[in-house]
Amino acid sequence: IITFLCVFVNPKLNNYFLMLFAIPTLSMLVDQSRRTKNQKVKSLGKRTTITALSAVILWILDKLLCDFWIKINAPILHSLFHVIIILASDCNIVVLMYFKAVEVAPELKPNIAYW
16 A cells, blocks of 8 residues: 555655565565475576566666666666566466465465476
């Protein structure tokens, strides 16, 4: 709710508040990925973390070098951030829901299948 209201008070702060949500989410992902014995999940967790961190690095570079990208007429970095963060978010949801399924219904022996 605070981040939603921040849009109306100061829109520039909104993206910083939203990025703060990545810290607990990624820490849960890393922690749970380290604990699991399922190699598929461990591998997907690592790739998701790397993808999310890559997106954050792109976002930081976009923020720091915004004037430069506009000057050379190449605002593509921000677009790449959005594409990569969507991929990371989708994978993050899958991995965290796997961990929730293992916690809630271990007798069902949840598994992840992906390409």
